[in-house]
Amino acid sequence: MIETHNLRKTFKSRKGAVEAVAGVDLDVKKGEIFGFLGPNGAGKTTTLRMLSTLLPPTSGEATVAGYDLLHNAAKVRYEIGYVSQEGSSAPEVPGRSELIMQGRLYGMNKARAQQRAIELITALELADCADRATKTYSGGQKRRLDIGIGLMHLPQLLFLDEPTTGLDPQSRARMWEEVRKLRDIGTTVFLTTHYLEEADALCDRIAIIDHGKIVALGTPDELKREVAGDVVVVGTDDASDRVLHLLRGQPFVREATVGDGLVRLYVDRGETAMPQILRVLDAEGIPLASLSLNRPSLDDVFLRQTGRSLRDAA
Amino acid sequence: MKMLRDTWLMFQRYLMVFLRNPAWVVIGVLQPVLYLVLFAPLLKSLTETPGFPSGGAYNVFVPGLLIQLGLFGASGVGFGLIAELRAGVIERFRVTPVSRFALLLGRALRDILTLVVQSLILLLLAIPFGLHPTVSGVFVMLGLVALIGLGMSSLAYAAALALKSEDSYAPLIFTLSLPLLLLSGVLLPLQLAPEWLQHIAQANPLSYAVTAARDVFNGHGADPDVFKGLAIMAALAVVGVLVGARRFSRAIA
Numbered sequence: 001m002i003e004t005h006n007l008r009k010t011f012k013s014r015k016g017a018v019e020a021v022a023g024v025d026l027d028v029k030k031g032e033i034f035g036f037l038g039p040n041g042a043g044k045t046t047t048l049r050m051l052s053t054l055l056p057p058t059s060g061e062a063t064v065a066g067y068d069l070l071h072n073a074a075k076v077r078y079e080i081g082y083v084s085q086e087g088s089s090a091p092e093v094p095g096r097s098e099l100i101m102q103g104r105l106y107g108m109n110k111a112r113a114q115q116r117a118i119e120l121i122t123a124l125e126l127a128d129c130a131d132r133a134t135k136t137y138s139g140g141q142k143r144r145l146d147i148g149i150g151l152m153h154l155p156q157l158l159f160l161d162e163p164t165t166g167l168d169p170q171s172r173a174r175m176w177e178e179v180r181k182l183r184d185i186g187t188t189v190f191l192t193t194h195y196l197e198e199a200d201a202l203c204d205r206i207a208i209i210d211h212g213k214i215v216a217l218g219t220p221d222e223l224k225r226e227v228a229g230d231v232v233v234v235g236t237d238d239a240s241d242r243v244l245h246l247l248r249g250q251p252f253v254r255e256a257t258v259g260d261g262l263v264r265l266y267v268d269r270g271e272t273a274m275p276q277i278l279r280v281l282d283a284e285g286i287p288l289a290s291l292s293l294n295r296p297s298l299d300d301v302f303l304r305q306t307g308r309s310l311r312d313a314a
Numbered sequence: 315m316k317m318l319r320d321t322w323l324m325f326q327r328y329l330m331v332f333l334r335n336p337a338w339v340v341i342g343v344l345q346p347v348l349y350l351v352l353f354a355p356l357l358k359s360l361t362e363t364p365g366f367p368s369g370g371a372y373n374v375f376v377p378g379l380l381i382q383l384g385l386f387g388a389s390g391v392g393f394g395l396i397a398e399l400r401a402g403v404i405e406r407f408r409v410t411p412v413s414r415f416a417l418l419l420g421r422a423l424r425d426i427l428t429l430v431v432q433s434l435i436l437l438l439l440a441i442p443f444g445l446h447p448t449v450s451g452v453f454v455m456l457g458l459v460a461l462i463g464l465g466m467s468s469l470a471y472a473a474a475l476a477l478k479s480e481d482s483y484a485p486l487i488f489t490l491s492l493p494l495l496l497l498s499g500v501l502l503p504l505q506l507a508p509e510w511l512q513h514i515a516q517a518n519p520l521s522y523a524v525t526a527a528r529d530v531f532n533g534h535g536a537d538p539d540v541f542k543g544l545a546i547m548a549a550l551a552v553v554g555v556l557v558g559a560r561r562f563s564r565a566i567a
Contacts, residue, residue, distance in 0.1 A: 052409055077411045088406035090398060092334050093327075104323050105410040133334075149406065 001157050001188040002028035002051060007060035009046050009212075020046040022212035023060070028190055028205075030156075033183050035203030036192040037298065043212040044192035045085070045161055051190070052082040052159045065157050078106065081150035085161040088146050091135035095126055095145045098134065099152055106153035113152075120148040124178065140171035147178060151187075158182060160191040164198060176202050196298045208302055215305035223301045229254065230270030231300055234263040234277060235290035246280055257303055264303065266296075320413040324420020331394075332424060342387055343432050343439075346379045350440055353501075365505040369532030372445040377455060377527030378500035379440075380433050381520060384459045385494060387429050388466035389487045391421070392474030399478060414563035418471060418555065425467040426460045433459050447531065454530040454540065458523050461547035468551075468558030475561045499524045522546045 009021040021043040028034045036044045049055040051064055053073040062069040065079035089098045096117055103113030121130045124144040129137055134145060143163065150158055163179065164172040179202060182189055193199055199206050200220045208216040208223070216223055236243055243263045248256045252273050255266040267273040270293040281288055332338065357371040367374050398404050407417060433456060437447055470487065477483045495501075497511075498520040504512055515521045526543020529535065 054405065054408060074411060077409060080409070082406070082409040084402050084405055086400070086402035086405070088402045090331065090401055090403050092331055097327075097330070101323065101327055102406075102410070105320070105407070105412045107411075 001030045002026055002034075002062070002064050002190060004051070004062040005060055007047065007050060007062055008058045009043075009050060009055065010058045020212055021050070021057075024209070024212075024214055026207065026214075028188065030188055031183060031186050032204040033179060033189045033191070033202060035199040035206045036190070036209055037194070037196070037199040037206050037302075038192075038209035039194055042209045044194075044209055046212075047209070048159055048161050048190070048192055052080055053077055054082075065155075078153075079156050081153065081155035081158040083146045083150040083158070083160045083163065085165060087142060088149050089134040089142070092133050094131050095134055095137070095148075096121065096130040098145065099148055102149045102152040108153070116152060116154075117148075120151060123181075124148050139167055140174060143167060143171070143175060144178070147175075151182075155187070157188045157190065160189060162192055162194070164193070164195065172198075196302075200298050206298070208298075208305060210302075210306045216301055220298060223298065224296045226301065226304075229266060229268040229296075230273070231294045231296050232265045232267055232270055232273055232277060233290070233292045233294060234265065234281075234288070235261065236263075236281075236286055237289050239286050242284075243281065243286060246284060246286075247277065250276070250280065252276055255304065259303070264300070266300070266304070317413040317415055317419075320416030321419045321423065324412075324416050325423045326420075328421050328424040329427070332428065339428065339432060339435075342383070342428070343435050345386070346383050346436050347439060349379055349382075350376070350436070350443060354443065357502075360502075363506065365503070367503055367505065367528060367532060369528075370444060370446070372440055372443055373531045374503065374528060376437070376440045376445050377531045378498070378524045380436060380455055380459055381462065381498065381524050381527055382495060382500045383432055383436065384429055384462035385466060385491060385498075385520060387432065388425060388463050389470050389491050391425050391467045392470040392483050392487070393480060395421070395471055395474040396478065396480055396483060399475070415559050417562045418468060418558045421471065422464050422467050422555070422558070426463040429459050429463040430456050448535075450535055451530045454535070454544070455527055457544060458527055458547055461544070461551045462520070462523060465547065465550035465552075465554035468554035472554075472558045472561040494518060494520055497521060503528070519546050519550050 004024055004026045007021060007024045008019065011018045011020055024047055036047065038044050046055065050057045051062060051069065053069065053076055057070065064076045067075040067079070069076055089095065099117035099120060100113045103116050104110070108116065121127055124147065126141060126144060126148065129141055134142060137145065160179070164175050167175065179189055179191070191203070203220065205219050206217070206223060207214045234243055240258050240261050240263050244256055244258045247253050247263065247265060252267055253265050254268065257264050265273070265277070274291065274293065277291070278288070354371060354375045357375055360366055361371050395404070437445070437452060441447070473486060474483055477486065497515040497518040499515065504515050504521060507515065522543040523546070526540045529537045529540050534540070
């Protein structure tokens with residue numbers, strides 16, 4: 001559904017050129033929910049805007065929904081829907097009018113557009129507010145309308161830019177349901193997010209992007225498995241660098257990183273590693289503030305690839 | 315064909331948006347009405363001044379007032395576009411296959427319709443004061459206003475798309491529209507101006523529109539100046555549409 005080779009975007013500013021997307025290779029399959037995970041400013045939105053015809057790439061190649069993005073953007077536009085982060089409806093226009101307008105822009109006749117609008121209003125539970133101006137909508141209603149606008153013409157592929165940013169937990173869960181329903185009817189979804197839980201719970205496959213480059217790609221489980229074993233988190237008062245230095249050399253530690261005053265140790269078996277860690281620190285007389293054993297999360301994947309925690313990087 | 319259909323869709327949309335808040339029609343007319351009531355009477359005592367065009371104060375002043383309505387009305391349209399940019403509406407349209415030309419033209423046609431309606435209201439209001447309109451005069455006048463509306467609103471949209479913020483758009487249009495107004499001869503005929511001022515005014519396309527409008531309201535409808543004014547406004551409209559359409563079709567980063 002999406003195939004890119006060495007896709008790049010360079011923005012020129014007064015300070016010089018900034019490479020927002022530095023060579024992205026993607027292969028998104030039909031019918032999957034593909035997540036683009038990364039901190040703010042990593043190049044997620046820029047990539048999405050290139051793939052949805054809003055921004056011409058500086059170089060590289062891309063095929064989107066069967067058409068060459070660079071030479072046939074007009075054809076691509078008929079096949080894709082796009083839901084931006086900023087919203088898409090005019091404050092003084094009722095939601096139903098926005099939906100019908102959108103359908104008409106894709107060539108639907110009036111009757112067809114009205115009928116499709118009713119389908120979406122029902123499916124997205126917007127009946128209560130469909131005929132009110134969108135400025136009166138709640139955050140969740142507004143986001144559902146945005147999705148409805150993106151789906152009006154039954155696109156094969158839907159782009160969602162940060163679909164749940166700014167939503168309360170309930171509306172977020174609701175949005176996840178809507179996205180899963182899309183997969184059930186065969187729509188391919190390409191979304192960006194900086195929420196680890198969202199990528200983990202919602203996406204079939206994930207690409208982790210940082211500084212304009214993809215640093216990891218796979219299913220959430222595959223990515224977590226790459227980290228392998230357990231994560232032991234050691235907390236000390238002001239001694240994290242020393243602890244890192246001491247433990248990094250231990251044979252049972254595969255990798256170690258430090259951040260936020262916490263040392264994260266990647267080990268094969270957490271149960272046996274913990275007593276050994278205690279012994280080493282005891283021998284050096286370093287007082288321990290906390291010690292915990294965790295399963296690897298996507299944050300560990302990110303941390304391992306970039307040396308930073310996604311929570312901090314944002 | 316698709317371009318015409320898309321333009322019609324856009325026109326309907328923006329007309330609906332406008333009609334949801336019809337107060338703007340009144341607000342747009344209010345300023346020229348104030349000129350009509352509070353300024354035009356001053357001209358009555360000037361009609362005897364050498365150089366003042368014949369035809370009476372209102373037949374001289376009202377045509378200019380309509381040109382001013384066109385200028386001010388069209389130069390403010392960018393505010394609505396900036397609000398839409400911020401709401402993400404423009405980006406949403408740009409992802410659809412809609413004709414880029416229609417994005418501009420649909421809006422501009424709505425602006426023209428608004429200006430024509432406002433002009434008619436103003437003409438009707440001016441009759442009790444002493445305006446004597448002619449049918450051909452009204453048609454030429456509305457043609458001029460429509461062309462100014464098309465040209466100026468297209469340029470205003472191009473500026474709004476380039477600047478993307480009210481904070482830079484507002485100073486730009488206020489800075490530009492005042493000299494355009496002063497150098498057009500709307501308030502007082504340029505025949506009263508010293509020669510150097512008349513020379514500068516010749517560089518202002520709107521001054522030709524004002525001359526043409528005045529001629530056609532004062533029995534000189536066949537004067538070459540009328541055709542000159544219409545031709546210059548048509549050229550302004552073409553340039554404006556080309557500049558505006560180019561802006562709409564370019565990517566907005």
